[in-house]
Amino acid sequence: MASTFSKLLTGRNASLLFATLGTGALTTGYLMNQRSVCAEAREQHRLFPPSGRRMVPCVFFKLLNEFYYIYRCTTIITTKFYSISIRGNRNSSLLQVFADLFDPVIKLRHNGYDPRVMKHPTDLDASKITQGQFDERYVLSSRVRTGRSIRGLSLPPACTRAERREVENVAITALEGLKGDLAGRYYKLSEMTEQDQQRLIDDHFLFDKPVSPLLTCAGMARDWPDARGIWHNYDKTFLIWINEEDHTRVISMEKGGNMKRVFERFCRGLKEVERLIQERGWEFMWNERLGYILTCPSNLGTGLRAGVHVRIPKLSKDPRFSKILENLRLQKRGTGGVDTAAVADVYDISNIDRIGRSEVMALSLSEHEPTKAA
Template sequence: MGVIQLQKANSLCLLDHTAGTASTQWTSLSIDQPARMANSFIRLISGRNAAVMLASLGAGTLASGFLLSEAGNTLFATEKRKMYPPSADFPDLRKHNNCMATALTPSVYARLRDKVTPNNWTLDQCIQTGVDNPGHPFIKTVGMVAGDEESYEVFADLFDPVIKDRHNGYDPSTMKHPTDLDSSKITSGMFDERYVLSSRVRTGRSIRGLSLPPACSRSERREVERVAVQALSGLKGDLSGRYYSLGEMTEQEQQRLIDEHFLFDKPVSPLLTAAGMARDWPDARGIWPKYPSPFLIHPVLPLCHPLLAHSLQDHFLFDKPISPLLTCAGMARDWPDARGIWHNNEKTFLIWINEEDHTRVISMEKGGNMKRVFERFCRGLQEVERLIKERGWEFMWNEHLGYILTCPSNLGTGLRAGVHVRLPHLSKDPRFSKILGNLRLQKRGTGGVDTAAVGDTFDISNNDRLGTSEVELVQLVIDGVNCLIECEKRLERGQDIKIPAPVPQFKK
């Protein structure tokens, strides 16, 4: 019963024989780096005792992220794909500018295509969101996600260069990530509230032993909700609150929380993206038009052909699918099942459950007291981790990647410390972007990414996540925002400003 390890040459086989399951199932993992997978197997046993015990008792679906219990699973990735060489499956990335597209070469793809994680997660599933979303007009996106903790090891040949690109040279194979949640080390954490309207710190945490949102089954997603809600019920004092399930909210209640920036937005999930029919758009799609006369059949035109612009305008051609991160990566499946928000009575400490990550932990309040926001964040996060451990679970973490989350952009601290700050003069100065870059800060619109600034108010936050501790990142935001406010004050008085020297990312 449970998990049995068998080693054969260069492969590792995991046998899942779950009580109550009619058949014994095998999953073969092709391995180039035995050390990485040995590591993975140790975590499988030591970090998932609860899941393994449940599987041995017949509750295999609770541990399905690592103990395969669905009779329809294939022996090795998708067997039908083996009918074709990797070159036939290589995605068309010629117009892409995300990190994945930069790092993925035909040779890397050929090496990784037929590998699977213990959860049967494949390379193509990792990169699908980056194939469907070529890039962003303002920022270079990552272009891939992890389906489970092992994704970062099994597909390290692609994840490592993507991580190095996104995190400005951080090398996960040699560097170690620092963690520091001692809020007493923060200095000058009170902003001038004539400029700063609100302050916020957020991060994510993943529960070891359960698949990440792109790969999780319904049972795993519900298990994440159960584990998190039970743990959160133990919070006391100013952290005590209650859980609100999305499935039990009215549309009006959901929208009110979204408008107040307390709740994550609804995913755009039309038929094409939800069913997976929009994958690789527009690769191998086309129309067979009668052109230029009804009697002359023209060869099939690819969707990128300029002649098809009029076909689209005239409603002859199907439109492009809406394809955001959540839907393309499979994270919006079964929405809103097992999703919800927990918040304290003051709505200053919140936890999102089962959006992009298992949990998103947020501390926020109006005004400029970033020190108090961070103190509550650290205290609440440490208390949640303690309560999770009391129940036999733990968060995904390792010394090279820090806390493991779905998107490689959030590895390490997963922390984003941000303020809404009014900068009517500085935002119009041509040096604004250069100043932000040197301070290692990024700006978003008032409503976050992909939104415009309202009333010259911007969402300013740290650009880095990995290789720098939580305390260092929050202090960087405090110092940087104070610098921006000082620049704004000088411009108000008609004085000139200087571009600050670049702040180094990693401490030597």
């Protein structure tokens, strides 16, 4: 083992790989692959992210041959509990180049979806949703969101300032063509007062500046707030975030429990945005194996998160709460989203699965579940 491990520590390509992927994850993946590792060490291995566990010697040596491209594919796997992100080149080819690393992680994260043999379906026909009215004694608001990346421009962790500004220009030029109840205007973060920004954040309309290591280590806060902003219709029920974690985040939301109406607006608006972008000579990143390509592998496929703010004072105190949600293929976040606490027993409950099921299928499976949990 010593002679093999010494090879991992020498050579220019190995140094580049260590620098980019992180020595903690690489050595973890290598060492924990040994059959002689004791039970205690294997338990520690469980705490490391999937990307570290999958970095076994055969994958490591294969990736050495791709050292030139590794700079375009960054991960944040040097610390326990962190995950990987796609630094992106200008299309989805890196997911193919690093398939030996990404595919097992995708399969583990997405409930067994195997991108090597499966194809991802897409369906934005909202008329197929027959129900979707939640009990408003519990559900305070409903929201559907996804992300879209513009082919030809690097993803946020690797994009230059010029590319980020190009994303903004492409998006707002297209959004100016929205009509009817989708019509609205764009607000640049750099031109907003701190008070206006905070008001929109408190109302759950606007994203905040990235502060967590997961995002800052991936370069999400570079040049902040340059070329970032929010577009919303005049009713504030259809929103586009520009240059947050993804090139664009498309959101439909409203107070109350009418998820069917929220989803209908989401599908109609998303299709119209895509049409307007295509008219201007651009397109979204997509392939048949992985669906829509977004920065975080957890959002591959539909990128869709259909969620509600729901008040569940009793269930949330039950020690089985997390397991119940897991069995329903749901996840919980705090009132303010990821990495926040629940306020007044209000949780953000949404679907876990993003890939392998179409948008309609995901919503059909989710439209009953939050109130089941409640």
